[in-house]
Amino acid sequence: MTLTAPSPYRVDAAGYYGTFGGAYVPEMLYPNVEELRDNYLRITEDPEFQRQFTQLLTDYVGRPTPLFLAQRLSQEIGTTIYLKREDLCHTGAHKINNTIGQILVAQRLGKKRIVAETGAGQHGVATATVCALMGLECIVYMGEIDMERQKPNVDRMRMLGAKVVPARSGSKTLKDATNEAMRHWISNPTDTHYIIGSVVGPHPYPDMVARFQSVISAETISQLLQQTGRATPDFVLACVGGGSNAAGAFYHYLDEPSVRLIAAEAAGQGVNTGHSAATTALGKPGILHGASTILMQTEDGQVTEPYSISAGLDYPGIGPQHAQLFATGRAEFMAITDKAALDAAFQLSRLEGIIPALETAHALACLPLIGAKKDDVVVVCLSGRGDKDLATYTKHLDEYAA
Amino acid sequence: MNRLTHLFQRKTSDVLNVYFTAGFPQLNDTVPILKALQDAGADLVEIGMPYSDPVADGETIQRSNQQALDNGMTVATLFEQLQGIRQQGITVPILLMGYLNPVVQFGVEKFCQQCQAVGVDGLILPDLPLEVYEREYRPLFAQYGLQVVFLVTPQTSAARVRQLDALADGFIYLVAAAGTTGAQTDMNADVDAYLSRTRALGLRNPTLVGFGISDAASFAAASRHTTGAIIGSAFIRLLQNTPAAGRDAAIREFVAGIRPVTSLA
Numbered sequence: 001m002t003l004t005a006p007s008p009y010r011v012d013a014a015g016y017y018g019t020f021g022g023a024y025v026p027e028m029l030y031p032n033v034e035e036l037r038d039n040y041l042r043i044t045e046d047p048e049f050q051r052q053f054t055q056l057l058t059d060y061v062g063r064p065t066p067l068f069l070a071q072r073l074s075q076e077i078g079t080t081i082y083l084k085r086e087d088l089c090h091t092g093a094h095k096i097n098n099t100i101g102q103i104l105v106a107q108r109l110g111k112k113r114i115v116a117e118t119g120a121g122q123h124g125v126a127t128a129t130v131c132a133l134m135g136l137e138c139i140v141y142m143g144e145i146d147m148e149r150q151k152p153n154v155d156r157m158r159m160l161g162a163k164v165v166p167a168r169s170g171s172k173t174l175k176d177a178t179n180e181a182m183r184h185w186i187s188n189p190t191d192t193h194y195i196i197g198s199v200v201g202p203h204p205y206p207d208m209v210a211r212f213q214s215v216i217s218a219e220t221i222s223q224l225l226q227q228t229g230r231a232t233p234d235f236v237l238a239c240v241g242g243g244s245n246a247a248g249a250f251y252h253y254l255d256e257p258s259v260r261l262i263a264a265e266a267a268g269q270g271v272n273t274g275h276s277a278a279t280t281a282l283g284k285p286g287i288l289h290g291a292s293t294i295l296m297q298t299e300d301g302q303v304t305e306p307y308s309i310s311a312g313l314d315y316p317g318i319g320p321q322h323a324q325l326f327a328t329g330r331a332e333f334m335a336i337t338d339k340a341a342l343d344a345a346f347q348l349s350r351l352e353g354i355i356p357a358l359e360t361a362h363a364l365a366c367l368p369l370i371g372a373k374k375d376d377v378v379v380v381c382l383s384g385r386g387d388k389d390l391a392t393y394t395k396h397l398d399e400y401a402a
Numbered sequence: 403m404n405r406l407t408h409l410f411q412r413k414t415s416d417v418l419n420v421y422f423t424a425g426f427p428q429l430n431d432t433v434p435i436l437k438a439l440q441d442a443g444a445d446l447v448e449i450g451m452p453y454s455d456p457v458a459d460g461e462t463i464q465r466s467n468q469q470a471l472d473n474g475m476t477v478a479t480l481f482e483q484l485q486g487i488r489q490q491g492i493t494v495p496i497l498l499m500g501y502l503n504p505v506v507q508f509g510v511e512k513f514c515q516q517c518q519a520v521g522v523d524g525l526i527l528p529d530l531p532l533e534v535y536e537r538e539y540r541p542l543f544a545q546y547g548l549q550v551v552f553l554v555t556p557q558t559s560a561a562r563v564r565q566l567d568a569l570a571d572g573f574i575y576l577v578a579a580a581g582t583t584g585a586q587t588d589m590n591a592d593v594d595a596y597l598s599r600t601r602a603l604g605l606r607n608p609t610l611v612g613f614g615i616s617d618a619a620s621f622a623a624a625s626r627h628t629t630g631a632i633i634g635s636a637f638i639r640l641l642q643n644t645p646a647a648g649r650d651a652a653i654r655e656f657v658a659g660i661r662p663v664t665s666l667a
Contacts, residue, residue, distance in 0.1 A: 014533075022534070024502060024530070026528035026529050027553035027555055027558060027566075027577070028458060028553070028555050028577060028580065030562075031555075031559070169468075175455065183457060183460075186457070186458065186581060186582055187582065187585065287501075287502050287529065288503070290529070299507065301503040301504035301505070301506065302453065302471060302504065303455050303503070
C-alpha cells in the first residue's frame with residue numbers, strides 16, 4: 001500500500017501515467033475531486049486506517065484468498081497454473097477490496113451518502129454491502145438494459161437496502177450509469193462520496209482503487225514464495241474492462257520486468273465485427289469519465305458503445321494506468337472472443353470444479369496463447385465467481401455436453 | 403476587437419446569452435436559429451457542440467445532444483455550417499461550448515484555426531483542466547483570437563475564483579447552484595448570497611449566471627448582482643416544441659419575454 005518508488009507505470013505527482021490520466025472534470029466536480037486528491041494518501045496511509053482496512057479484509061471479506069495450484073488445468077495446458085481465488089471474497093469478486101477501502105475514506109471525509117455506478121452489478125452489490133455494514137445511504141446507478149440482464153444482482157442490492165436507479169440516457173449501459181453517477185455527485189457535492197468501481201475516472205481514483213486492489217499481488221508474492229520458493233511468477237494474467245482486478249494483480253510486479261503481464265480484453269464476436277469491447281485494439285487516445293486514456297470512439301470523438309458477452313467488460317475505455325502499460329509495452333493485451341471465453345469457463349468448471357465469472361473466463365482463455373513452458377509459473381487472477389452468469393452459461397450447456 | 407470585449411464594453415447589465423445545440427432539432431437548423439436569436443435581440447449566443455457523454459448536462463440538453471448526433475452533427479459539419487456567417491450579417495458574438503474529446507480528435511490547433519476563420523469569439527470547454535489550459539491551450543487561443551470562459555460554482559473557493567478570473571478573458575460563467583444544466587434552480591436567498599458574495603470579490607471579468615434560468619423572474623433575480631444570465635434548457639425546450647414554420651416568431655417572443663424591459667436597450 002505504500003509503494004512510492006518512481007516508476008513509469010505509476011501515477012506521478014500531477015496525476016498522470018505518462019500522457020494518460022489527469023482530472024478532466026467540469027468545475028462542478030472540481031472541489032470534490034480536489035478534496036479526495038488532497039486527502040487520499042494521508043487517510044489511507046494512516047496506521048489506524050490500515051489497521052481497520054486489514055481487519056475488515058480479514059474478518060469480513062475473508063482474506064487472504066487462497067492461491068490454488070490448478071493441477072488438472074496445468075496438465076491440460078502444459079504449464080504450471082496458480083489461481084488467485086478472488087472469487088472467494090465475500091460477495092463473490094475482488095470488487096469488495098475497493099469498496100471497503102473507499103467506504104473507510106468516505107467516513108473519514110464525513111460523507112453521509114454513497115453513490116456508485118455498476119455494469120454487471122458486482123460493484124453495485126459490493127458497494128451496497130459496505131454501505132449496509134457502515135450504515136450509509138447507498139444509491140446505485142445501473143443501465144436500464146443491464147438491470148434487465150442482471151436481475152439477480154439488482155435484487156441483491158435492494159435486499160441490502162440500496163436504491164437502484166435505472167440510467168436511461170445514451171445506450172443505457174455501464175458508461176451511461178457512470179455518467180448518471182457523476183451527475184448525481186455534481187448535484188450533491190458536499191455530503192456524497194462517489195465510489196467508482198474500477199481504476200477509471202479522474203485522478204486520484206485510478207491510483208486509489210489500484211492501491212486498494214494491490215492486496216491481490218501483495219498476497220500472491222508471499223503465497224507463491226511459500227508454495228514454490230519464488231516470489232515472482234513468469235506470467236500474471238487478468239481480464240481488463242476498466243481494469244481493477246488487473247491493476248491489483250499487476251501492482252507489485254509492475255517494476256519486475258521478468259514478470260510478463262497479460263491483460264485480456266473482450267473481443268466480443270471478434271475484434272473487427274463491430275461487436276467488440278477490445279479497447280486497445282479498436283480505440284485511440286481520448287478523454288472519458290475525467291481521464292485521458294485509450295477509448296473506443298468515432299472519428300468525430302463520440303464515444304462508441306462496446307459489446308461483450310460479459311457485462312463487466314462492456315466498457316469503451318480502460319484505466320489510464322492500463323493505457324500506459326499498453327503504450328509502453330509493459331503489459332501485453334490480448335483480445336478474447338465470447339466463444340473462447342465460454343470454452344475457458346466450461347474447461348475450468350469441468351477440470352477444477354470452479355465456475356468462473358464470464359469476465360474472468362477471458363483471462364483463462366489466454367492460457368494456451370502465451371507460450372508458457374511446462375515449468376513456467378503462471379498466476380491467473382480468478383477475479384469473480386460465475387453464479388451471476390449461470391443464465392448465460394445455461395444457454396450454452398448443450399454445446400458443452402459432458 | 404473581439405466581439406465579446408466590445409459587447410461587454412457597451413453593455414454592463416442585463417446581458418442575455420442564449421445556448422442552443424448545433425444540429426438540433428434538424429441538422430441544418432444551426433444558422434437559422436443563430437440568425438433568429440440575433441434578430442430577437444440576444445446579446446450573445448452559445449452554440450453547443452453535441453457529445454455522446456455530456457456529464458454536466460441535464461436531461462433536456464442530453465436529449466438535444468443525442469438528437470443532433472443522430473442527425474449527423476459533427477465538429478467538421480458545424481464549421482461548414484458557420485462558414486460565411488460573418489459576411490451574411492451575423493454580428494452577434496458567438497461562443498462554442500463543448501466537451502473536450504471531440505475537440506481533441508478534431509485537432510486543437512485546427513479547431514482554433516477554424517473558429518477564427520468562421521468568426522467564433524470564444525470557447526467554453528467545461529472539462530478542460532486549468533493547468534492543461536495554461537500549458538497547452540492558452541497560447542493557441544491567443545494566437546487565434548479566441549477568448550476563454552471558465553465556470554465557477556457555489557462550491558468554488560474564493561482563491562480559485564480569483565485564479566480562474568485571472569486566466570479568463572471572456573467572462574466568468576457562474577453556475578447558480580450545485581447541479582447539472584436545466585435543474586430547477588430556485589432563485590432563493592442562498593443563490594442570492596452566493597452571487598452577491600462573488601460580486602464582492604470585484605472580478606475583472608464580467609459575470610453571467612447560468613443553470614436553472616428559464617424566465618423573466620429568474621433572469622431578473624440572477625442579473626441583480628451580475629452582468630447578465632444564460633438560458634439553455636428552457637430555450638431547447640422551446641425549439642423542441644415549436645414547429646419550424648413558427649420558430650422565428652416564437653424565438654422573438656421568448657427573448658422578449660425573458661427581458662421585457664431592456665430588450666430595446
